[in-house]
Amino acid sequence: MWKKKKSQPVHETEYMGEDLIKLVDMVKVYDTGTIKVLGLHRVNLTIKRGEFVAIMGQSGSGKSTLMNVLGCLDRPTMGHYYLDGIDTANLEPDELSTVRNRKIGFVFQSFNLISRTSALKNVELPMTYAHVNQKAREQRAKELLERVGLGTRYEHMPNELSGGQRQRVAIARALANQPPLILADEPTGNLDTASSVEIMELFSQLHKEGATVVVVTHEEDIAAFTERIIRFRDGKLVSDTKNKPQIQTEEEAVTMQKEGSHAD
Amino acid sequence: MLLENMSMAIHAIKANKMRSLLTMLGIIIGIGAVISIVSIGDTMRFMVSDLYKNVGTNLAYVYVWPKDGGDMRSGDYFKLDEMERIKEAFKDEIVYMDSEANVAGEAIKGRNKIKYKFEGIDSNYPDVKKINIIYGRNISEADIKARKNNVVLEASGAKDLFGTENAIGKTFRTTINNVTSYYNVVGVYRLDLTPIEKMMQESNDTRSGYIPYSLLVWPDDNLFNIRFYAKEGTNMTTFSDKFTSYIARTKNREKEDITFSSTEDEMKSVDSVMGGLSAAVGGIAAISLLVGGIGIMNIMLVSVTERTREIGIRKALGAKTQDVLIQFLTESAILSAFGGILGIAVGAGLVYLGGAILGMHVVVKPSVILTAVSFSAFVGVFFGIYPASKAASADPIDALRYE
Numbered sequence: 001m002w003k004k005k006k007s008q009p010v011h012e013t014e015y016m017g018e019d020l021i022k023l024v025d026m027v028k029v030y031d032t033g034t035i036k037v038l039g040l041h042r043v044n045l046t047i048k049r050g051e052f053v054a055i056m057g058q059s060g061s062g063k064s065t066l067m068n069v070l071g072c073l074d075r076p077t078m079g080h081y082y083l084d085g086i087d088t089a090n091l092e093p094d095e096l097s098t099v100r101n102r103k104i105g106f107v108f109q110s111f112n113l114i115s116r117t118s119a120l121k122n123v124e125l126p127m128t129y130a131h132v133n134q135k136a137r138e139q140r141a142k143e144l145l146e147r148v149g150l151g152t153r154y155e156h157m158p159n160e161l162s163g164g165q166r167q168r169v170a171i172a173r174a175l176a177n178q179p180p181l182i183l184a185d186e187p188t189g190n191l192d193t194a195s196s197v198e199i200m201e202l203f204s205q206l207h208k209e210g211a212t213v214v215v216v217t218h219e220e221d222i223a224a225f226t227e228r229i230i231r232f233r234d235g236k237l238v239s240d241t242k243n244k245p246q247i248q249t250e251e252e253a254v255t256m257q258k259e260g261s262h263a264d
Numbered sequence: 265m266l267l268e269n270m271s272m273a274i275h276a277i278k279a280n281k282m283r284s285l286l287t288m289l290g291i292i293i294g295i296g297a298v299i300s301i302v303s304i305g306d307t308m309r310f311m312v313s314d315l316y317k318n319v320g321t322n323l324a325y326v327y328v329w330p331k332d333g334g335d336m337r338s339g340d341y342f343k344l345d346e347m348e349r350i351k352e353a354f355k356d357e358i359v360y361m362d363s364e365a366n367v368a369g370e371a372i373k374g375r376n377k378i379k380y381k382f383e384g385i386d387s388n389y390p391d392v393k394k395i396n397i398i399y400g401r402n403i404s405e406a407d408i409k410a411r412k413n414n415v416v417l418e419a420s421g422a423k424d425l426f427g428t429e430n431a432i433g434k435t436f437r438t439t440i441n442n443v444t445s446y447y448n449v450v451g452v453y454r455l456d457l458t459p460i461e462k463m464m465q466e467s468n469d470t471r472s473g474y475i476p477y478s479l480l481v482w483p484d485d486n487l488f489n490i491r492f493y494a495k496e497g498t499n500m501t502t503f504s505d506k507f508t509s510y511i512a513r514t515k516n517r518e519k520e521d522i523t524f525s526s527t528e529d530e531m532k533s534v535d536s537v538m539g540g541l542s543a544a545v546g547g548i549a550a551i552s553l554l555v556g557g558i559g560i561m562n563i564m565l566v567s568v569t570e571r572t573r574e575i576g577i578r579k580a581l582g583a584k585t586q587d588v589l590i591q592f593l594t595e596s597a598i599l600s601a602f603g604g605i606l607g608i609a610v611g612a613g614l615v616y617l618g619g620a621i622l623g624m625h626v627v628v629k630p631s632v633i634l635t636a637v638s639f640s641a642f643v644g645v646f647f648g649i650y651p652a653s654k655a656a657s658a659d660p661i662d663a664l665r666y667e
Contacts, residue, residue, distance in 0.1 A: 101582020129582040
């Protein structure tokens with residue numbers, strides 16, 4: 001627990017190569033004690049800086065497992081996962097925490113904001129763990145909330161915000177430490193169509209500003225916003241195609257919302 | 265980061281006000297009980313030592329008491345002329361000397377009756393104890409020598425018996441040593457009692473007074489003991505040795521057959537008994553602190569389970585094991601420290617309130633407060649370790665999935 005610090009912290013390695021994510025023969029096996037379950041089988045995948053990627057698949061396809069590995073919440077059983085030049089295979093849990101803190105901005109399906117804690121404090125959280133001082137933290141959190149269109153709701157609690165607004169707070173939080181990777185796991189899963197479109201447009205915007213965004217989803221509509229779609233089935237990568245993103249206008253978004261509500 | 269942890273902890277405590285208060289209640293009661301009990305004990309000790317100081321710590325009683333349990337001989341008692349010789353022999357050390365003698369009975373004047381308790385004194389008694397004479401005079405040397413039936417009576421007694429406080433020259437009838445005779449009031453004094461003296465007064469309708477100690481002899485004019493006040497600053501330990509040797513020589517007894525007890529010794533032993541008693545009761549009260557600590561552990565465990573998802577989020581966002589551990593430890597420590605502070609307020613408040621009602625000066629020692637606070641903080645940290653380490657060791661994936 002009170003581990004001695006290494007001479008060079010993992011997140012400070014100088015790596016400016018163009019591959020942000022590189023999976024090499026990555027295998028993930030779950031050991032449930034009695035049986036071993038193969039989660040991912042020999043995945044080779046490279047995502048370059050600045051890409052906007054969708055990872056698709058049905059449940060059980062291994063996309064959640066991949067999400068956990070890409071998010072450094074879990075380590076590969078075999079093979080390698082290089083994130084921003086760091087081989088995560090041999091990192092200790094606390095080192096993985098540091099990597100997550102500096103390299104990854106998470107956006108979750110269920111928002112995962114800390115309840116009874118203001119939007120501002122939620123956005124500050126990753127910076128707190130990065131030991132950014134209070135003043136700088138608050139300043140940056142305010143800028144980020146303004147950027148996602150919540151400039152007037154700093155002090156709102158998560159339960160005082162709509163789903164779309166909560167996800168915006170989560171996105172602002174994901175951007176807090178300026179991580180090279182934005183990793184979104186079903187970010188629109190709990191949102192209505194209009195909010196979904198807004199959130200995906202926000203991701204498109206971030207991508208245009210140079211961010212690398214990886215969205216894990218099972219919805220084609222959502223994947224359609226991205227520029228590259230990678231499909232998984234039974235723990236294997238089955239297709240990897242370029243995609244021309246939809247150009248959404250507000251009118252189309254409204255149409256989509258109507259169709260969505262009809263479908264319900 | 266410490267400040268950050270504190271504010272997060274206070275935030276979490278505020279978020280569950282009712283639960284936090286109930287959790288703290290254990291600590292509040294525990295600390296409150298320890299502080300009030302120990303403070304009551306300290307107050308009693310202070311009052312007792314005050315009482316002894318009032319009486320004088322250089323007061324001593326000396327008598328013959330055969331160490332082998334054998335019978336008293338007639339020469340073991342003191343005679344009035346012998347008292348004068350002893351006084352003369354120790355005139356440099358002894359300020360005042362008489363024999364400890366009290367008499368209780370009923371004084372009658374016409375239809376009026378009062379219960380009394382008179383103390384036998386020598387004429388220079390005012391040298392060692394203040395008697396607030398309002399009418400007449402004190403017991404005189406002549407009264408002692410001639411064994412006159414003269415009394416210095418308390419003002420309220422005079423009023424009850426004669427209908428006036430100025431009762432100089434009036435007489436009443438009573439029976440002392442099986443002899444009924446008349447006694448003259450030569451002085452009236454006002455009694456100013458301290459609260460503890462009031463408490464220790466046997467009954468409110470008993471009036472006090474002073475009579476010549478020479479009246480209160482045992483059969484054959486014997487006095488059982490010597491009571492004396494040594495001069496201020498006398499070393500009672502060395503003086504005891506000198507005095508005992510003298511008495512042993514004159515009585516033809518062993519030194520061990522002479523009992524010498526001073527208020528200093530008495531005070532020390534009473535003080536140590538009371539100190540031990542208050543520590544023991546305080547220790548019992550401390551058990552409730554332990555129970556309070558277990559309450560904190562229980563609630564922290566519930567809290568950790570409830571907030572599993574929050575822990576998952578924090579870990580996903582970069583919290584290390586240590587960060588989560590410290591967060592929860594801070595929370596339980598603050599919970600317990602808050603409880604401790606409230607407990608001090610309750611405990612000290614009760615003691616001061618009681619003191620104010622009874623009109624007593626109470627003692628709340630800072631050392632007691634300090635001990636109670638550090639103990640409660642220790643309880644918080646100690647009983648927080650298990651829940652906090654449970655939280656800290658949570659796996660982020662499982663924790664995030666927790667509903």
